[in-house]
Amino acid sequence: GAVVSQHPSWVICKSGTSVKIECRSLDFQATTMFWYRQFPKQSLMLMATSNEGSKATYEQGVEKDKFLINHASLTLSTLTVTSAHPEDSSFYICSASLLAVATDTQYFGPGTRLTVL
Amino acid sequence: DAKTTQPTSMDCAEGRAANLPCNHSTISGNEYVYWYRQIHSQGPQYIIHGLKNNETNEMASLIITEDRKSSTLILPHATLRDTAVYYCIVRVAEINNFNKFYFGSGTKLNVKP
Numbered sequence: 001g002a003v004v005s006q007h008p009s010w011v012i013c014k015s016g017t018s019v020k021i022e023c024r025s026l027d028f029q030a031t032t033m034f035w036y037r038q039f040p041k042q043s044l045m046l047m048a049t050s051n052e053g054s055k056a057t058y059e060q061g062v063e064k065d066k067f068l069i070n071h072a073s074l075t076l077s078t079l080t081v082t083s084a085h086p087e088d089s090s091f092y093i094c095s096a097s098l099l100a101v102a103t104d105t106q107y108f109g110p111g112t113r114l115t116v117l
Numbered sequence: 118d119a120k121t122t123q124p125t126s127m128d129c130a131e132g133r134a135a136n137l138p139c140n141h142s143t144i145s146g147n148e149y150v151y152w153y154r155q156i157h158s159q160g161p162q163y164i165i166h167g168l169k170n171n172e173t174n175e176m177a178s179l180i181i182t183e184d185r186k187s188s189t190l191i192l193p194h195a196t197l198r199d200t201a202v203y204y205c206i207v208r209v210a211e212i213n214n215f216n217k218f219y220f221g222s223g224t225k226l227n228v229k230p
Contacts, residue, residue, distance in 0.1 A: 004160075034217070043204070044161070044220040093160050097216070105151075106218060108160035 003027055004096050006109035013084055014117055021079045021112045023094030029074035030096035034106065035067070038091040050077050084116045120144060120207040126225040129199075135192040137224050139205030142186040149208045150181060151218070152190045154201040154226075161204065164190065195228045202226075 003026040013019050023033055032051050036044040048069050050056040056069035068080040077096075081088055091113050095106040122140045129135040141150060149168050153161040165172055165179045167188070172179045178191040192199055202223040209217045 006160075032216075036220075043222050044155075046217055046219060049217060091158070095160075095218075104216065105163050105166065107163065108153075110160045111158070113158075 002105070002107045004094065004107045004109040006092075006094055006112050008112060009110065010113040010115075012115045012117065015085050016083055018080055018082045019084055019114060021081075021092055021094075021114075023077045023079070023096070023109055025075045025096040025107070028096075028098055030077075030098060031074065032097050033071060033077040034095045034097075035069060035077075035079050036093045036095070038093060038111075044093060047079075081114065084114070086116045089114055089116045120148075120219070121205045121221045123203075123205055123221060123224045125222065126227065128227045128229060129192075129195045131197060131228055131230050132194055135190075135195040135199065135226055135228070137190040137192075137203050137205075137226065138187065139189070140187045141205070141207050144185050144207050146185075150179070150185075150188050151206045151208055152177070152179065152203065153206065154199075154203045155223070156201045164203075166208075195226075197228050197230065200226060200228045 005024045007022045035047045037047050038044045046059050047062045048056045048058045050069045050071035052071045052074050058064045071077040091111050093111040095108045097104045097106045120143050149166050151166040152164040155161045165177050167179045181188045202225050204223040206218050
């Protein structure tokens, strides 16, 4: 159980285009989903927290108009990188948790590798 | 910001126990310690978590000091497939803060034949 999927697993796009990444919890309903970004040889950096039916909460320094997050249902959250540029190239990882309590575990997706040309 | 410090890298011989330390001296009383690992180009994999007591599951054991300022993850019989970056995370327990994870730099464990 507790499987999280991401789609696509990798994507290459031209500078200026927008890219949508999907995160799904396959066998549980996730009240909260998280989005992270990871550059090569670096750790994961939390970008934003999303709850079903409400606006996402962004970490300091993350542009909310650049990284649009939609948490439309308890099993799906999407991250859209708008007007992508080469510096947005990164590994994007989502996670999902069942309950927003201290004992609840975050389950991570396999990640999406974005390359912007 | 991450509230943990870990050694950058460690080596371990295959079949031996791997002991990965983590310092979290500013941990609050209601904050849990979580351990995840990340194999290259994959999402992090949950290993174990605890609050005060030592914990054990099929993957590993977690030893938390009595003052909770540090902990050790123990992989009892390391295999080559355990080579990964191991992250020790203190889970935020603030009200309305959705229990976020702030990842530190982790420890690269190299299991050698």
